[in-house]
Amino acid sequence: MIDRKWIGHDLGTSVLPIERTRLKFFAKAIGETDPVYTDEAAARGAGYPDLPAPPTFLFAAGLDSGSLDRMLADLGVPIERILHGEQGFRYYRPVCVGDTITVKEKIADIYDKKNGAMEFIVKTAQAHNQHGESVAELRMVIVVRN
Numbered sequence: 786m787i788d789r790k791w792i793g794h795d796l797g798t799s800v801l802p803i804e805r806t807r808l809k810f811f812a813k814a815i816g817e818t819d820p821v822y823t824d825e826a827a828a829r830g831a832g833y834p835d836l837p838a839p840p841t842f843l844f845a846a847g848l849d850s851g852s853l854d855r856m857l858a859d860l861g862v863p864i865e866r867i868l869h870g871e872q873g874f875r876y877y878r879p880v881c882v883g884d885t886i887t888v889k890e891k892i893a894d895i896y897d898k899k900n901g902a903m904e905f906i907v908k909t910a911q912a913h914n915q916h917g918e919s920v921a922e923l924r925m926v927i928v929v930r931n
Contacts, residue, residue, distance in 0.1 A: 787860050787895050787904050787929065794859075796890035796908065799850030801843070803884040808836050815839060828881075835882035840874060843886065843912055843921055852890050856908065862929050870905065871926035877919050885915040888923070904929040 812822040817839055820827035828836045857864055880886055894907040910923040 786897065786901055786931075787862065787906065789895055791860060791892050792895055794892045796852045796856055796892065797850065798887055798889045799852065801845065801849060801886045801888060803838055803880055803882055803886060805836060805882045808838055808842065808882060811842055811845070812839050815841070833879060833881055838880040840876070841872070843874065843880065843888065843923055844872060844925075850888075853908075856892065856906075860906070862906075866930050868928040868930065869925075870928040871924070873924040875922040877921060878914070880912075880914070880920050884920075886912050886920060887914075888912045893924075902931055904931060 809823050817823070821831045821833070822828070822836060822839050825836060854864075857867065888910050890908060890910040892906060893909040895904065896907075897904045906927040906929065908925045908927065911919065912921040912923065914920050
């Protein structure tokens, strides 16, 4: 069983520069067909200052920083026992090319079901832009099969 002492544990802060090439690559990789995510003129025509990040792009911040790997190591959870259970986003303002996003993550909850056969790690994050404005809240649930 994962020790509940980790609830509230700060997973650190990561910085994610929002770059045009990476956004276009991500949009293509997820099959995004809306030109607002790949064409600067379409983005500006839609009222954005530049290409906006697709809705799930901020998930990359935690992956880039290695916080997920460190968290699993700290909790003693082998990666082969995990499943991605859920992902959620709440946006407050657009994230666009040229922004620098700072993401602060923590373990919000740990609980189990089926008498411990499955444990759940809830990781949350707050994302702010270079102006200190809140841009999003992120939530991820990882399922640990015991």
